[in-house]
Amino acid sequence: MMRILNFNLKRFIEGSFSSTSLPFFLSSQRVRARSAGTEAGTGTGTGRVLDFSCGLNMALAGKGVIVDHQAFHNLTSSQLQHKGATIPGLPLLVRGRFHGIGAAAAGGGASQISKPQFTKLLKHARFNLLLSLFSVVLHSFHRVTSHISSISNIFVHDGAIGSLPKCDAKVRLISDSSSAVLSLSRILWGTSTRAVSHDSCPLTVYVATSISSGIGDVIDLGSKGNNGFIAADIERSSLVLCGKAFSDLNVTKEALAALSGPVIFARGGLPLCARLLVSGDSVVLIFAPKGTFKSCRHLLVPKEAGVILSSEGVAPLFQTGGQNLFKFPSVVVLASSDSSGVIPSVSKLSPGQAAYHFLAGYQNGKFMPAYNKGPSCIHPMELAKAFLSKLQDEKISSYLLNVNGGEKNVNGKDLANLVQSTLSENIPPFEAKSGDxxxxxxxxLLSEFQEVPEELSF
Incomplete structure (x- = not known):
């Protein structure tokens, strides 16, 4: 499989993108968000069979899915397994630029997909029985919903991205596969069906696991796309997972994080590519490249994805199997990598300096704005400004670590120990050594953002 991304967001300033592994489309046809209708019950659900529920059927019809026989709503893991559920690098194709670091700049080795190829995909990609995935952009999800509507049993699950009710993003999964729901429901936080039904802009995830074995040939990609792909329509707040795409949870989380970002941000939360280190009563918010996180992931929360920072505290974007809410961080640590030695091993930053280094995300000659190497629908500058406000309002101490400034790289327990030392030692202010x-x-930064506010400084 590969990941194909296509953004056409008129509301966002052009940015850039870099990736990992799965066919992942992003497009944007504006459709006014509609309420999903009134649901039966207000709880999270314990495995109800709602084949004749007018509320659920009407809600699904509003999303383009007509229940042919039965709709199973919020089944438990054991109930899904009883229905036959099982728990199961791909090339990357990119079209367009996204907020975040560009594929070429990041050295991601991404291939390009041409406009004719993408147009051909929209018009001719087929599901089983030769149902086309996209006929024209306006009806891009019509064929998916038609396919799901042709399935006798439909599985529906309600959840959320983020565990903070005031700034989370509600999600409804609609699938033709109990296995897909079993897998994906484990990464979403629990929420009530009523909360999803009455949310002003819920996300809808369509999972169609049947896909034509010749879909790669349709868009001149050979067999690379035959196992499945992900397609996201940001302005419709909709995500389509085709074939086996649901089994790649890392890429699915990236797609969901990108899709939910504007909703979370609009509700006062900051979706950040960061991790938490909990030391006694202190919560430390850490920004670092993925490679640095991997070396000490067993010490951090969450082990992957990211967090939401809000006035209520800080919480993981996705289920971690542990605590779902932490108090507001007392310390922010930004890990940079500078083998030239210009950046000190550890130094204290002012809020303006912290926001500046956060915006740059410098890593040995390369830059990763907002420390985000994946797709994002939030402009890094807007995120940096909001981040600065949080640091100032909450009076959070900030530090810059150079994880590649000495005789050996800082990783694993060394990183954790260095972070913990900032809590007790008198760290000197940041002062770069001689260099350019x-x-x-x-x-x-000027090439990417044209203008940097005066309050952000090196």
Whole structure:
């Protein structure tokens, strides 16, 4: 499989994107968000069979899915397994630019998909029985819903991205597969069906596991796309997972994080590519490249994805199997990598400096705005400004670590120990050693954002 991304967001300033592994489309046809209708019951559900529920059937019809026989709503894991559920690098194709670091700049080795190829995909991609996935952009999800509507048993699950009710993103999964629901329901936080039904902009995830074995040939990609792909329509707040795409949870989380970002941000939360280190009563918010996180992931929460920072505290975007809410962080640590030695091993930052280094995300000659290497629908500058406000309002101490400034790289327990030391030691203010690094920062940021606010400084 591969990941194919296509963004056409008129509301967002053009940015860039870099990836990992699955066919992942992003498009944007504006459709006004509609309420999903009134549901039967207000709880999270314990495995109800709602084949004749007018509320659920009407809600699904509003999303383009007509229940042919039965709709199983919020089944438990054991009930899904009783229905036959099981728990199961791909090339990357990119079209367009996204907020975040560009594939070429990140060295991701991404291939390009041409406009004719993508147009051909929209018009001719087929599900089983030769049902086309997209006929025209306006009806891009019509064929998916038609396919799901042709299935006798439909599985529906309600959940949320983020565990903070005031700034989470509600999600409704609609699938033709109990296995897909079993897998995906485990990464979503629990929420009530009523909360999803009455949400002003819920996300809808369609999972169609049957896919034509020749779909790769249809768009001139050979067999690379035959196992499945992900397609996201940001303005419709909809995500389609085709074939075996649901089994790649890492890429699915990236797609969901990108899709939910504007909703979370609009509700006062900051979706951040960060991790937490909990040390006694202290909560430390850490920004670092994925490679650095991997070396000490067993010490961090969450082990992957990211967190939401809000006035209520900080919480993981997706289920972790542990605590779902932590108090507001007392310390923010930004890990940079500078083998030239211009950046000190550890130094204290002012809020304006922290927001500046957060915006740049410098890593040994490359830049990763907002420390996000994946797709994002939030402009990094807007995120940096909101991040600065949080630091100032909550009076959070900020530090910059150089994880590649000495004789050996800092990783694993060394990173954890270094982070913990910032809680007790008197760390000197940031002062770059001689070099042209500041000019590199300025040159990159001005090329990406044209203007950097005065309150953000090196």
């Amino acid at each position: 690094l500041e000019d590199k920062y300025k040159s990159f």
